[in-house]
Amino acid sequence: MQRRNTLKLFAAGLILAASGLMPAQAQQGVTPINPPQPTLPSGQIEVVEFFSYGCPHCAHFDPILTKWRSEQQKDVVFKRVPVSFGRSEWAAYGRLYLTLNALGVSDKLDAAVFDAIHKDHVKLEKEDVRNDWLAKKGVDVKKFNDTWRSFAVDTQAKRAEQVGAAYKVMGVPYLAIAGKFGIEGGDPNGLKTADEVIAKIRSGK
Template identity: 55%
Template sequence: MSRRNCLKLLAAAPLLSASWSALAAVTLDPAKDYSVLSPAQAGGSNGQIEVLEFFSYGCPHCAAFDPKLSQWRAAQGKDVVFQRVPVSFGRREWGALGRLYLTLRALGLADKLDSKVFDAVHKSYLKLEDEAVRNDWLGKQGVDVKKFNDTWRSFGIESQVKRADQMAETYKVDSVPMLVIDGKFIPRDGGVAGEDAGHNRVLVNAGELVARVRASKAMAKK
């Protein structure tokens, strides 16, 4: 799969109407349901389980995945820490959207505005990589545009952009959305047909992998 393409739509099939949370737990098949990152990365500390999502506001599949992921995140235990990492794959537009995310995060606005950014890009078709368009949209969301732009241009955000690019390389990201559980496990869709069903399956598998990591950490304490 090309690094320059986000996760492609799977073959057409009737979409699964049930939410991910209503699906029965599955026995994970390492050939289809997950892969193992090599070399493994540090993961969570102090007993926490780190969940990373590599994504882009510019990816329509990330936009479709976002509401399900938000529901999944809300159902996780307090030991699960979540972090998003924007990916550009060298695209100028995605690079700007990644910087948008990092700036919103630095201002404490990412969780509030994530879904609105996805809607602006994929429903209103706004070119938020364009500064004038972005400033107009941010102002309508009640964001202090000057403060936003000062943060956007800061050394701290530049460093975070470089760090995100480095992480995408280290974690061998070749498509988005992509989850990584505690620096080691990458949940997959099990080969099911249909994007909606595939997203559900990824999150079921992610939950199983979180449980596996949790059990492993508990055993390590004994």
């Protein structure tokens, strides 16, 4: 098993080196996404965060990531993809994010959702509880539920699961950069590594 893991790390280092990233960065948590996934046209650098409102690590990471996002140049395009790993509660949380995002209030309410789930232990996966909570946050509950049940959100929820599988996401939070490089974890050191990867891509290396 140890020999197999060593060979995997060696192969990952070769792929990263061929892509312009040094093996030293692989030791900091950068792994190649294999096969590479479709991404944005040249001149734009896509960063995808795979996450779940139900993940405590994602909750801790969220304010750090929010600050990092605000510091990025205009060529960095940030997206979020909720994953469930087959958990019914996380599937509901993913649909919650997609619905809030469709209503244009996800950025405004993200922190509140994380706090409700992880600090106040509010069962937002339950419709009646969720409706009460949303009403207190000033959200039009009828509009929310109509959007929740819409074909568009249903399609996005299925697509999110497909994207997570295509990227072979095994844990969250997880950042995917330019469809080629993955960073696991959720700490400032990971974001420093993300900055290095983005700088390499931007410089054409």
